[in-house]
Amino acid sequence: xxxxxxxxxxxxxxxxxxxxxxxxxxxxxxxxxxxxxxxxxxxxxxxxxxxxxxxxxxxxxxxxxxxxxxxxxxxxxxxxxxxxxxxxxxxxxxxxxxxxxxxxxxxxxxxxxxxxxxxxxxxxxxxxxxxxxxxxxxxxxxxxxxxxxxxxxxxxxxxxxxxxxxxxxxxxxxxxxxxxxxxxxxxxxxxxxxxxxxxxxxxxxxxxxxxxxxxxxxxxxxxxxxxxxxxxxxxxxxxxxxxxxxxxxxxxxxxxxxxxxxxxxxxxxxxxxxxxxxxxxxxxxxxxxxxxxxxxxxxxxxxxxxxxxxxxxxxxxxxxxxxxxxxxxxxxxxxxxxxxxxxxxxxxxxxxxxxxxxxxxxxxxxxxxxxxxxxxxxxxxxxxxxxxxxxxxxxxxxxxxxxxxxxxxxxxxxxxxxxxxxxxxx
Ligand code: 7TS
Numbered sequence: 001x002x003x004x005x006x007x008x009x010x011x012x013x014x015x016x017x018x019x020x021x022x023x024x025x026x027x028x029x030x031x032x033x034x035x036x037x038x039x040x041x042x043x044x045x046x047x048x049x050x051x052x053x054x055x056x057x058x059x060x061x062x063x064x065x066x067x068x069x070x071x072x073x074x075x076x077x078x079x080x081x082x083x084x085x086x087x088x089x090x091x092x093x094x095x096x097x098x099x100x101x102x103x104x105x106x107x108x109x110x111x112x113x114x115x116x117x118x119x120x121x122x123x124x125x126x127x128x129x130x131x132x133x134x135x136x137x138x139x140x141x142x143x144x145x146x147x148x149x150x151x152x153x154x155x156x157x158x159x160x161x162x163x164x165x166x167x168x169x170x171x172x173x174x175x176x177x178x179x180x181x182x183x184x185x186x187x188x189x190x191x192x193x194x195x196x197x198x199x200x201x202x203x204x205x206x207x208x209x210x211x212x213x214x215x216x217x218x219x220x221x222x223x224x225x226x227x228x229x230x231x232x233x234x235x236x237x238x239x240x241x242x243x244x245x246x247x248x249x250x251x252x253x254x255x256x257x258x259x260x261x262x263x264x265x266x267x268x269x270x271x272x273x274x275x276x277x278x279x280x281x282x283x284x285x286x287x288x289x290x291x292x293x294x295x296x297x298x299x300x301x302x303x304x305x306x307x308x309x310x311x312x313x314x315x316x317x318x319x320x321x322x323x324x325x326x327x328x329x330x331x332x333x334x335x336x337x338x339x340x341x342x343x344x345x346x347x348x349x350x351x352x353x354x355x356x357x358x359x360x361x362x363x364x365x366x367x368x369x370x371x372x373x374x375x376x377x378x379x380x381x382x383x384x385x386x387x388x389x390x391x392x393x394x395x396x397x398x399x400x401x402x403x404x405x406x407x408x409x410x411x412x413x414x415x416x417x418x419x420x421x422x423x424x425x426x
Contacts, residue, residue: 015313021398023048023305034368037403042188042216042347042394043372044238047302051241054301058294066293067267067284081293084300085283088248091303092233093224099256101249101283102296106215107137109234109249110182112286113211114141116259117232118180121209124150127177129208131156131165131194132384133187136377138213142182156183161385163190163339170202180209186216189378189392190339191322191347193217200229209255215239219306219396220345221315231255237295242302246295249286256282263288314397318346321395321404328408332415338390346395349376352411355418357389363417364391367410 021027024046029036038046058080064073066081082097089097103109122128128142132155142153156173157166165183174181181203185196200210211232214223219240225233232255237246251259261268261279265288270278279285306314322344330337334353352360357373364371372392375382382388393407 013310013313015309015317017317017397018400018402020309023050024398025049025052027398031368031370032366037369037406039393039395039399039403039407040370040372041396041399042239042376042392044244045219045241045396046398047241047243048305050305051243051298051301055243055294055298058297063294065290077293080297081291084296087300087303088296091223091307092248092250093226094250095226096253098282099225099250099253101251101256101286102291103234103247103249104245104292105236105238105247106213106234107141107236109232109247110137110211110213111141112249112262113232113234113251114145115262116286117209117255118142118145118151119148120258120260122149122151122179125177126151126179127154127175128152129154129156129173129178129181131183132158133163133165133190133192133378133381134182134184135188135213135215136379137215138182138184138211139380151179154178155380158190158192158381158384161336161338162341163187163192165192165194165199167195167198170199174203174206174208176206178203178206178208180211182211182213184213184216186220186345186347187339187378188216188347188394189349189376189381189390191344191349192339193343193345196228196230204229216345216347219302219314220311220318222311225250237299237302240299240302241305242299243292243295245292246299248299251282253282256286259286261285261288265289267291309397317397318395319344321399321401322346322348324401325393325395325404325407328404329411332408332411334415335411338385346399347392348394349390349392351387351390352415353418355414357391359418360391360411360414363414364407364410367413369407369410 026046062076064077066078085100086097088100159166186193196212203210210230212230214233214235218235231252233250235248238244268285268288270280325348329335335350337350361371361373374389
């Protein structure tokens, strides 16, 4: 276990997690006649009233395009959009707001790095080092880049079902050919929390550029890009109480300054003539066209919300739910749960005997419980583990141990149903 897996002591303020549910209008409904139990937070999280208000309020009061009008509404929209950038910089402890690029989410952030930094700096023979637990979003963009540049991919191995990165031979993996190390901070399937600062520090000592996929961590724990020491970090707003289509790519300013643009169009240029154009400085150079203004503003409101609750508290709650689910679920006969026992995030993927994951999630849905079944955009990991699919429950700040009890009971009923259904008739 690494130091990062053990959370630092938090302040003593206690939070009534069940009461927080009042902030989330969507949670108060019945599904198939049962109270909704939303456990698909790794796919997307629900939004608190404060974020919905920020979204509507922007459209009701301030909607105009940014960076181009001199009229009042445009000035307001620009101030709110650039204010959101400053908020995101504080959220991540970036040194300056110019290090914050607004994106549609993690996938777009990673593609941006591949198509700008990667296209400029990688060539035949170079190695892009990933891990065996990456989401497709942190594999496919690099495959596309490798196809264009002749670079190749390598994968840091994991340790079987326990799903930890095998770091015992990390130094041997960080060869002189490796130009980039890109890894997920938290696995969306295994619940593993990777030691981001340690990985970045070892890579940095060898001059290797680093990218952290923070899709599953950004809304779940404190994140400090300076302490992590990464060159790039990508996150998705919708996985941290923000709206879909919003996200951030953090890039160390020296890197951004050295990168060509990706998308071309309005707002990213300094001047254009028919045959040649020049670019603005980062971050605007990487934000062509009208951005998701409302999304960025509402994402900033989500950051305010998470910080008002306390990200250290959320992280502690997350790990407590992960540990509780691990204990309760593994007590079910025949259930195989992936990922580490200790220091895990609030994501549990499991096989319920030989009952197909799609049967489990369909049955759970009938009981009002939203789970996810499938490969979770982790096909290579699934193949490595000899699986086609798993069922997954993923928790967030509004989930409680009582809900995990309800999930456990429902899984028990599913087991009973399928055992009876498959028993030979007398
Ligand atoms: N990286 C990780 C680790 C993820 O879990 C996801 C989405 C992404 C990247 C992509 O994020 P996006 O917002 O750009 O789509 N993960 C999941 C999931 O586990 N179920 O649905 C989406």
